[in-house]
Amino acid sequence: MAAVKSMTGCIALAVLHCISLSTAANPAAQAPLGPAITHYDFDVTVGKRSPDCFEKDVILVNGEYHKQIEVTQGNILEVTVYNDLPSTWPLVSEGISVHWHGFSMNGAEWYDGVGYLAQCPIQAGTNFTYRFQVNEQPGTYFWHGHAGNEKVDGFTGPLIVRPAGPEPFTYDEERILFLSDNYHTSATALTFPLNRPFDAKKQTNETGGWDWVAVPQAITLNSHGFYGDCELLQGTNTAIPPKCNVTTQWVPPGRSKFLPYAAGTNPGCKRENVTVEAGKTYRIRMINAGSLAYLSVCFADHNVTIVAADAYPTNPLTVPCVDINLGQRYDVLLKADKPVGNYWLSALVVNATRTGSPAGYGVLRYAGANASALPSDPILQPESVPAWTFGTVSKITLPKEYLDASTLPKGTVLPLNQSSLAPPNATKTLLVNLTQPLLPNGQLRWALNNVATFGTPSCLPTLNLLRNDPGLMARDAQRTRVGDMPADLAAKQMGNDLNVPMYLEDGSPSPAMPMAGQDFMPLQKGDVVDVILQNLPANANGGDYRPGVGANRTAQEQHPFHMHGHHFWVLAYGLGTFNEAANTSSFNTANPPFRDSFTIFKNGWTAIRFKADNPGVWILHCHTDWHLFMGQKMYFATSPELAQPPPADLPTCPNTCMYNFGPFSPSFVRAKWGSTGYST
Ligand SMILES: *[C@@H]1O[C@H](CO)[C@@H](O)[C@H](O)[C@H]1NC(C)=O
Ligand SMILES: *[C@@H]1O[C@H](CO)[C@@H](O)[C@H](O)[C@H]1NC(C)=O
Ligand SMILES: *[C@@H]1O[C@H](CO)[C@@H](O)[C@H](O)[C@H]1NC(C)=O
Ligand SMILES: *[C@@H]1O[C@H](CO)[C@@H](O)[C@H](O)[C@H]1NC(C)=O
Ligand SMILES: *[C@@H]1O[C@H](CO)[C@@H](O)[C@H](O)[C@H]1NC(C)=O
Ligand SMILES: *[C@@H]1O[C@H](CO)[C@@H](O)[C@H](O)[C@H]1NC(C)=O
Ligand SMILES: *[C@@H]1O[C@H](CO)[C@@H](O)[C@H](O)[C@H]1NC(C)=O
Ligand SMILES: *[C@@H]1O[C@H](CO)[C@@H](O)[C@H](O)[C@H]1NC(C)=O
Ligand SMILES: *[C@@H]1O[C@H](CO)[C@@H](O)[C@H](O)[C@H]1NC(C)=O
Ligand SMILES: *[C@@H]1O[C@H](CO)[C@@H](O)[C@H](O)[C@H]1NC(C)=O
Ligand SMILES: *[C@@H]1O[C@H](CO)[C@@H](O)[C@H](O)[C@H]1NC(C)=O
Ligand SMILES: *[C@@H]1O[C@H](CO)[C@@H](O)[C@H](O)[C@H]1NC(C)=O
Ligand SMILES: [Cu+2]
Numbered sequence: 058m059a060a061v062k063s064m065t066g067c068i069a070l071a072v073l074h075c076i077s078l079s080t081a082a083n084p085a086a087q088a089p090l091g092p093a094i095t096h097y098d099f100d101v102t103v104g105k106r107s108p109d110c111f112e113k114d115v116i117l118v119n120g121e122y123h124k125q126i127e128v129t130q131g132n133i134l135e136v137t138v139y140n141d142l143p144s145t146w147p148l149v150s151e152g153i154s155v156h157w158h159g160f161s162m163n164g165a166e167w168y169d170g171v172g173y174l175a176q177c178p179i180q181a182g183t184n185f186t187y188r189f190q191v192n193e194q195p196g197t198y199f200w201h202g203h204a205g206n207e208k209v210d211g212f213t214g215p216l217i218v219r220p221a222g223p224e225p226f227t228y229d230e231e232r233i234l235f236l237s238d239n240y241h242t243s244a245t246a247l248t249f250p251l252n253r254p255f256d257a258k259k260q261t262n263e264t265g266g267w268d269w270v271a272v273p274q275a276i277t278l279n280s281h282g283f284y285g286d287c288e289l290l291q292g293t294n295t296a297i298p299p300k301c302n303v304t305t306q307w308v309p310p311g312r313s314k315f316l317p318y319a320a321g322t323n324p325g326c327k328r329e330n331v332t333v334e335a336g337k338t339y340r341i342r343m344i345n346a347g348s349l350a351y352l353s354v355c356f357a358d359h360n361v362t363i364v365a366a367d368a369y370p371t372n373p374l375t376v377p378c379v380d381i382n383l384g385q386r387y388d389v390l391l392k393a394d395k396p397v398g399n400y401w402l403s404a405l406v407v408n409a410t411r412t413g414s415p416a417g418y419g420v421l422r423y424a425g426a427n428a429s430a431l432p433s434d435p436i437l438q439p440e441s442v443p444a445w446t447f448g449t450v451s452k453i454t455l456p457k458e459y460l461d462a463s464t465l466p467k468g469t470v471l472p473l474n475q476s477s478l479a480p481p482n483a484t485k486t487l488l489v490n491l492t493q494p495l496l497p498n499g500q501l502r503w504a505l506n507n508v509a510t511f512g513t514p515s516c517l518p519t520l521n522l523l524r525n526d527p528g529l530m531a532r533d534a535q536r537t538r539v540g541d542m543p544a545d546l547a548a549k550q551m552g553n554d555l556n557v558p559m560y561l562e563d564g565s566p567s568p569a570m571p572m573a574g575q576d577f578m579p580l581q582k583g584d585v586v587d588v589i590l591q592n593l594p595a596n597a598n599g600g601d602y603r604p605g606v607g608a609n610r611t612a613q614e615q616h617p618f619h620m621h622g623h624h625f626w627v628l629a630y631g632l633g634t635f636n637e638a639a640n641t642s643s644f645n646t647a648n649p650p651f652r653d654s655f656t657i658f659k660n661g662w663t664a665i666r667f668k669a670d671n672p673g674v675w676i677l678h679c680h681t682d683w684h685l686f687m688g689q690k691m692y693f694a695t696s697p698e699l700a701q702p703p704p705a706d707l708p709t710c711p712n713t714c715m716y717n718f719g720p721f722s723p724s725f726v727r728a729k730w731g732s733t734g735y736s737t
Contacts, residue, residue, distance in 0.1 A: 092131055092132050092133050092190060093129070093132045093133070094132065094133045094135050095127075095128040095129070095132045095133065095134050095135065095191075096135045096136075096137075097126055097134075097135070097136045097137070098119065098136075098137050098139065099118045099119065099124070099136055099137065099138040099139065099155070100118065100119050100120075100139050100141055101116060101117070101118055101138060101139060101140050101141055101142060101153060101212070102116075102117050102120070102141045102142065102143075103115070103116060103117065103142055103143055103146050104117045104120065106122050106211070106325055107323035107325050107326045108122065108211075108237075108239050108275070108277050108280050108281065108282060108325075109239045109274060109275030109277060109281075109282040109283060109284045109326070110282075110283055110284060110323050110326040111241050111274065111275075111284055111323075112323050113241055113243075114146075114210075114243070115210055115211035116142070116202075116207060116210045116211045116212040117211070118212075118214065121214075122211055122280055123211065123213060123214040123215070123235060123237075123279075123280045123346075124214040125214050125215040125216075125217070125233065125235075126200065126214065126215070126216055126217075127216070127217040127218070127219060128191050128216075128217075128218055128219070129191075129218070129219045129220075129221060130191055130192075130193065130194075130195050130218055130219065130220055130221050130468060131190065131191065131192070131221050132190070132191055133188060133189065133190050133191070134157075134187070134188070134189060134190075134191050135186060135187070135188045136155065136186065136187045136188075137184055137185070137186040137187075138153065138155055138179055138184060138185055138186075138187065139183075139184040140152065140153050140179045140180060140181050140182065140183055140184065141181070141182075142181050143181075144181065146181075152172065152177065152178025152179055152180045152181070152204050152205075152708075153172075153178055153179050153202050153204050153205075153207055153212065154170045154171065154172045154175075154176055154178050154179060154202065154203050154204040155170045155187060155200055155201070155202060155203070156169060156170035156171060156200065156201055156202070156203035156621070157169070157170065157187075157198065157200055157216060158198055158199050158200065158201055158216070158384060158619070158653075159193070159196075159198040159199075159367055159368055159386070159624075159653045159654075160191070160193050160198065161192070161193060161470070161622055161623055161624065161671060162189065162621070162622055162671070162673075163192060163473075163622075163670065163671045164189075164671075164701060165189035165190070165701075166520060166622070166671070166672070166673035166674075166700050166701060167520070167701065167703050167704055167707055168187045168188065168189045168704075169621055169622065169673075169675075170187070170203045171203045171621065171676055172203055172204030172205070173204075173519065173710075174519050174520060174674060174676060174692070175520050175673075175674075176707050176708055177707075177708045177709055177710035178204035178205075178708065179204075179708050180708065183708065185706065185707075185708050186706070188704075191218060192470060193218050193368070193470055194218070194368045194369055194469065194470040194624075195218045195219060195220035195221075195224070195368070195468065196217075196218055196365055196367075196368025196369065196386070196388065197215070197217060197233075197342040197343075197344060197365070197368060197386040197387075197388055198215075198216040198217070198218060198344075198368060198386065199213060199214060199215050199216050199235070199344045199346050199386070200213065200214055200216045201213035201214075201346065205244070205245070205248075206244035206245070206247075206248055206348070206682050206683075206686060207244065208244075208346070208348065208682065209240065209244035209247070209348045209682055210243060210244050213237075213346045214235070215233050215235050215342070215344055217233075217342065218368070220468055221468060222467060222468055225370055225466055226340060226364050226365075226370075226388070226390065227338070228338045228339060228340040228390055229337040229338050229339065230337060230339055230340075231339065231340040231341070231342060232331055232333075232339055232340070232341050232342070233279070233341075233342045233344070234278060234279065234331065234341050234342065234343045234344070234354070235278075235279050235280065235344050235346060236276070236277070236278060236343065236344060236345045236346065236347060236352055236354065236381065236404055236417070237276075237277045237280070237345075237346045237347045237348075238273035238275070238276050238277070238347035238348055238349055238350040239273055239274055239275045239276070239277050239282060239284075240270070240273050240274055240348075241274045241284075244348075244682070247270040247683075248270075248683070248686055250267065250268030251267060251268070251269075251270070251501075251683060251686060251687055252267075252500065253267050253268065253500075254267065254499030254500060255267040255495055255499060255500065255501035267500070267501045269683075270349070270683050272349065272350075272406075272411055272413055272414040272415070273347070273348070273349060273350060273414070273415070274415065275415050275417065276347075276350055276352065276404045276406070276414075276415055276416060276417025277329075277417055278329040278402065278404055278417050278418075278419040279329045279419070281325075281326075281327050281328060281329040281419070282329075282417050283326070283328065283418075284415070285415075328418070328419060328420060328431075329402075329419035329420070330419065330420045330421075330422045331356075331402055331419060331420070331421050331422065332422050332423075332424065333391070333393040333421065333422070333423055333424070334393060334423065334424045335393050335394070335397050335423055335424070335425075336393065336394070337392075337393050338390055338391070338392050338393070339390065339391045339392075339393065340364075340388055340389070340390055341361065341388070341389050341390075341391055342386065342388055343379060343381055343386060343387045343388070343389060344386045345381045345382060345383050345384065345385055345386075346383075347383055348383070348681065348682040348683065349383070349411070349681055349682070349683065350383075350406050350411065350414060351380070351381075351382045351383065351406065351407040351410045351411075351615065351617065351656070352380070352381050352382075352404045352405065352406060352407065352417075353378045353379070353380050353381075353403075353404070353405045353406070353407045353408070353442045353444070353445075354378060354379045354380075354381060354402075354403070354404050355377060355378035355379075355402070355403045355405070355437055355442060356391060356400060356401075356402050356421050357400040357401040357402070357403070357421070357432065357434055357437070358395050358400055358434070359391055359392070359393075359395060359400065359421065360375050360376060360377050361375070361376065361379060361389035361390065361391045362374065362375045362376075362389060362390045362391075363375075363376065363379065363387050363388070363389050363453065364388050364389065364390055365386075365387070365388035366385070366386070366387055366388075366453050366650050366652050367385060367386055367624065367650075367651075367652035367653045367654055368386065368624075368653075369455070369459075369478075369624065369650070369651045369652060370455075370456055370459065371453050371454060371455065371456065371650055372452075372453075372454050372455070372456050372648075373390075374449075374452050374453060376449065378442050380407050380444060380445040380449075382615075382617035382654065382655075382656050382680070383617040383654075383680040383681060384617055384619040384653075384654035384680035385617065385652075385654040385655075386654075393423060395423075396423075397423040397424070397425045397426050398423055398426045398432070399420050399421070399422050399423070399426050399427070399430060399431065399432040399433075400420070400421040400422075400432050400434065401418060401419075401420065401421070401432045401434060401436050401437065402418065402419040402420060402421045403416060403417070403418055403436065403437040403442075404416065404417040404418070404419075405437060405438075405439050405440075405441070405442055406439065407444045407445075408440050408441075408442060408443060408444045409440070409444060410444070410614070410615055410659075412440070414439065415439075416437075416438075416439045418436065420432060447630050447631075447632075447658075450630055450656075451630065451645070453650045454645070454648040454649065454650055455478055455648045455649065455650055455651060456648075457648065459477060459478040459651075460477050460478060460479045460647075460648060461477050461479070462476035462477045465477050465478075472623070472624075472667075472668040472670045473582075473583075473668065473670030473671075474583075474670070475668070478651050480626045480628075480646050480649060480666055481585050481668065482585065483585045483586065483587040483666055484584050484585045484586070485580070485584050485585070485586045485587070486586070486587040486588075486589070487562055487578055487586060487587070487588045487589070488506075488589050488591060488635070489505050489506055489588060489589065489590045489591065489691070490505070490506050490507070490567070490591050490593050490597070490598060491503075491504075491505060491590060491591065491592050491593060491616060491657065491689070492504050492507065492571070492593050492594070492595060492596070492597050492598055492600045493595035493596070493600065493610065494507065494509070494571030494595075494596065494598075494599070494600030494601070495571075495596070495600065495601050495610075496509070496571055496572070496573060497570075500573075501687070502571065502573060502687050502688040503679065503684045503687040503688050503689035504571050504572075504600075504688055504689070505576055505688075505689065505690070505691045506560075506562065506567035506568075506576060506691075507567045507568045507569070507570065507571045507572060507598055507599070507600075508560045508567070508568065508571075508572050508573070508574055508575070508576040508688075508691070509571065509572070509573045509574075509687065509688025509689075510573075510574065510575050510576050510688050510689075510690045510691055510692070511573055511574075511575070511688060519575070519674055519692065520673055520674045520697065520700060520703075521703060523674055523694055523697040524697045524698060524700045524703075527579075527694070527696075527697050527698050529559075530559055530561055530577050530579055530694060531561060531563075531579075558572060558573070558574030558575070559574060559575050559576075559577060560572070560574055560575065560576045560577070561577055561578070561579065562576065562577065562578035562579075562691070563578075563579060567598075569598075569599060570598075570599040571598070571599060571600055573688065575692065576690075576691040576692065577674075577691070577692045577693075577694050578691065578692070578693050578694070579694050580669040580693055580694065580695040580696070581669070581695070581696055582669060582670065582671075582672055582695055582696040582699060583668075583669065583670070584668075584669040584695070585666065585667070585668050585669070586666065586667055586668075586669060586693075587628070587664060587665070587666050588664070588665050588666075588667070588677070589635050589662055589663070589664045590616075590618060590657045590662060590663050590664075590665075591634065591635050591662045592613050592615075592616070592657050592658070592659060592660060592661055592662060593613070594610070594611040594612070594613060595610040595611065595612055595613065596610040596611060613659045613660055614659055615656055615657060615658050615659050616656070616657045616679045616681065616684065616689065617654060617655070617656055617657075617679065617680045617681060618654065618655055618656070618657055618663075618677065618678065618679055618680065619653060619654045619677075619678060619679075619680045620653060620665075620667065620675065620676070620677045620678075620693075621675045621676050621677075622671045622673060622675035622693075622695075623653070623667045623668070623669075623670075623671060623675065624651050624652060624653050624667075625651070625652070625653070625665045625666055625667035626646075626649040626650070626651055626665065626666045626667070627649055627650050627652060627655050627663065627664075627665050628644035628645055628646065628649050628664040628665060628666055629643060629644050629645060629663070629664045630656075630658060630661060630662070630663050630664075631661055631662050631663075631664075632658075632660055632661045633660065633661070633662075634662070635662040635664070640664075644664060649666075654680065669693065669695040669696075670695075671695060672695050672696045672697065672698075672699035672700045673694075673695060673697065673700045674692050674693070674694045674695075674697055674700075675692065675693045675695065676690055676691070676692055677690065677691055677692075677693065678690035678691075
C-alpha cells in the first residue's frame with residue numbers, strides 16, 4: 058500500500074514514477090504437466106501494411122498481420138510474447154499484453170492479459186510466456202492486446218479452440234471471417250485528444266479540447282478492405298447512390314472522411330474472397346475485432362444459420378444478416394446451394410448506430426465462377442438493412458440438451474459446481490448506470506455508476522494488491538460528493554497523483570456527482586450475481602459539472618460489453634428504465650444464451666447473470682476501445698485472497714508508467730512520438 062500512497066507524479070508529462078515490488082514464486086508453474094503443449098512464439102514488431110490500401114505502420118506477429126492461432130481443448134497453451142516494438146512506436150502504455158478473449162481463465166487469472174490489472178505490460182526488449190490449460194468450450198475466440206489500444210493498431214487475431222472429440226455441428230468445411238475496422242492514424246494519436254478538457258467550441262485542432270476519434274476509414278474483412286469503397290461501387294454500378302458520402306459524421310479539420318477511391322495498387326491491398334464449392338455446407342466463424350463498428354454481415358442471396366454465440370451452441374436461428382458487435386463471435390452455417398457465381402458479402406455498420414460510417418465488401422465466390430468479375434447484383438448500401446430487433450436477439454437461446462445434466466454433451470465447459478448450463482438463482486444484484494459525464498476537472502469520461510475507472514492505477518497489478526490485502530477496497534473506499542470535493546482530489550483526477558480513489562459496489566449509494574477512480578464490486582466465490590446495465594442520457598446523474606459549456610448532452614448510444622473470467626447468461630433486454638418489480642419476473646431463466654459479450658442498446662438495459670466461480674479481479678467493460686479508454690469499466694473482485702500466487706516471471710512495472718487519464722499536451726505527444734495525428 059505504501060507503494061501506492063507515496064508515489065509522486067510528474068505533472069507536465071503525465072508520467073508516474075513507480076516502485077516495482079518483487080512477486081512471490083508460483084511453484085505450480087514449474088510442476089510437470091500431463092496435457093500436450095501447444096506452443097507459439099509471438100515476435101511482436103512493426104511493419105508497413107495496407108489493410109485498406111492506405112499504407113501505414115501496423116503491429117505484426119512474426120511478420121503476420123492478425124495472426125491466427127488454434128489449440129485443442131485440454132491442452133496447455135503456451136505463448137511466448139517478445140516485445141520487439143521499436144522505441145519510436147507510439148504506445149501510450151509503453152508495453153503490451155495479450156488477452157484471450159472469451160476464455161474463462163479459471164485458476165489462470167495472472168495470464169488474462171489486462172495491463173495493470175493482472176500484469177504489468179511486457180516492456181520493449183523483454184518477453185513473457187503465457188502458459189495455462191485451455192479448459193474452455195471449443196469454439197471461436199480471438200486474442201488481442203489489452204495494455205493500451207494496441208489492438209486498434211493490429212495486435213489481434215483469431216483464436217480457435219478445437220474439441221478433443223467431434224464437433225457438435227455438421228458441416229463440410231470451415232472459414233474464418235475476421236472483421237475489423239481500420240483507421241489511417243495510430244491509436245495513440247487518436248487517443249490523446251480524448252483526455253483533453255471538453256469544450257465544444259474548441260473541438261477543432263490539436264490545441265483545442267476533447268476530440269472524438271470519428272468513424273474509421275474502412276471496414277476490413279479478413280484484414281482486407283478498400284477505403285472509399287462506396288465510390289468504387291458507384292463507378293461499377295451507376296444505379297448505386299453514393300450513400301457512403303454522408304456528411305452527418307463530424308470529423309475534425311485535417312482528417313477527411315471523404316476519401317478518394319483506393320486503387321488497390323499497394324501490396325496486400327485486395328478484396329476478400331470467401332470461396333465455396335456448390336453443394337457443400339460451411340461453418341463460418343465470424344469475429345468482430347474492431348474498435349467502433351457494430352456490424353451487420355450479409356451474404357447476398359444466402360441466409361445463414363447461427364449455431365453458436367461466443368463459442369457456446371445456440372438453437373439454430375436462420376437470418377439474412379448477422380448483427381455482430383465488438384468482441385462478439387457467431388458461428389454460422391452457410392449452404393452453398395445457389396447457382397455457381399459471385400455474390401456480395403457486405404459488412405455494414407448496423408443501421409442508425411453510427412451514421413456516416415464506411416462499409417466493407419467482399420465476395421462469396423463459388424468454385425467455377427469467373428474470378429475476374431465482381432458480383433453483378435446490386436450491392437447493399439449502408440443503412441439499407443434493418444437492425445436486429447429485440448425479437449431477433451431474444452431468439453438466441455441455449456439448446457435444451459445443455460440445460461440438463463443427463464443430456465449435456467460431452468466436453469461442455471460448465472461454471473463451478475454446475476451440472477448443466479441451467480442458470481442458478483441469483484444471490485446478489487447490481488444495477489449499473491451508464492453515463493458520459495463531464496468531470497469537475499473538465500474531462501469528458503464514460504462512467505459506470507458515476508465512476509470513470511482508469512486503467513493504470515499503481516504500477517503494481519491490482520490483482521496483486523488485492524490478493525495481498527483484500528481489505529484495501531473497503532479501507533480506501535471513498536464516497537466523496539462533488540459538493541465537498543477537496544481540491545487535492547480534483548487534482549488526483551487529473552492524473553497528478555496516484556492516491557487512487559476506490560469506490561465500492563457494496564450496496565451504498567453511488568457518488569452523487571461523477572468521479573474518476575476505480576469501481577469495485579467485492580464478491581465471494583460461489584455468489585451468483587445479476588447485473589443490470591442501464592443506459593442513461595450522457596449527462597444524467599449530475600453528469601454536467603459545468604452546465605452550459607457544451608451542447609445539451611442528452612444522447613445515448615449502444616455499448617458492446619464484455620466480461621473477463623466468465624461466461625454469463627443473458628437474461629433480458631429492455632427498452633426504457635429497468636423496473637425491478639415488473640422486469641425481473643420476465644427474465645429468461647429457461648434457456649438464456651451463455652456468452653461473454655453482449656449489447657446494451659440505446660435507450661435500454663440488459664440483464665446478465667454470472668456465477669462468481671473464479672477467484673481474482675475481473676473486468677467488465679465496454680469493448681468500444683475509445684469508451685474503455687475513457688473509463689467505461691469496473692472490476693469484480695471475487696475472493697481475491699484465494700487467487701493463485703503470481704508466477705515468478707510475471708513482468709514487473711517500469712520505473713515510469715503512463716497514466717491513461719493524463720493531460721496529454723500536443724507538445725508532449727509530438728516530442729515523444731513525432732506526430733499528433735493531425736499532420737495529414
Ligand atoms: C526472455 O526473457 C528471459 C527473462 O525472463 C530472458 O532470460 C531471455 O533471455 C529472454 N529471451 C530472449 C530471446 O530475449
Ligand atoms: C485551434 O483552435 C483554436 C480555437 O478555435 C484557435 O484559437 C487556434 O488558433 C487554433 N490553432 C490552430 C493551430 O489552428
Ligand atoms: C463526397 O462529398 C464530398 C464533400 O461534399 C465531395 O467533394 C465529393 O465529390 C463527394 N463524392 C462523391 C463520389 O459524391
Ligand atoms: C480475390 O479474388 C480476386 C480476383 O481473383 C483477386 O484479385 C484478389 O486478390 C483476391 N483476394 C484475395 C484477398 O486474395
Ligand atoms: C431467407 O429466409 C427468409 C425467412 O426468414 C425467407 O423469406 C427468404 O426467402 C430466405 N432467403 C433465401 C435466399 O433463402
Ligand atoms: C470474366 O469477367 C471479366 C470481367 O468482367 C470479363 O472481362 C471476362 O470476359 C469474363 N470471362 C468470362 C469467361 O466470362
Ligand atoms: C435505418 O435507420 C433510419 C434512422 O433510424 C430509419 O429511418 C431507416 O428506416 C432505417 N433503415 C432500415 C432499412 O431499417
Ligand atoms: C429458484 O427460485 C425459484 C423462484 O424464486 C424457486 O422456485 C426455486 O426453488 C429456486 N431454486 C433453487 C435451487 O433455490
Ligand atoms: C441510477 O440512475 C437512476 C436514475 O438517475 C438513479 O435513481 C439511481 O439511484 C442510480 N443507481 C445507481 C446504482 O447509481
Ligand atoms: C462446490 O462443491 C464442493 C463439493 O460439493 C463444495 O465443497 C464447495 O463449497 C462448492 N463450492 C461453491 C462455490 O459452491
Ligand atoms: C439546452 O436545452 C435548453 C432547454 O431545452 C435550451 O434552451 C438550450 O438552448 C440548449 N442548449 C444547447 C447548447 O443546445
Ligand atoms: C419492464 O417493465 C415495464 C413496466 O411494466 C414494461 O413496460 C416493459 O415492457 C418491461 N420490459 C421487459 C423487457 O420485460
Ligand atoms: Cu461504450
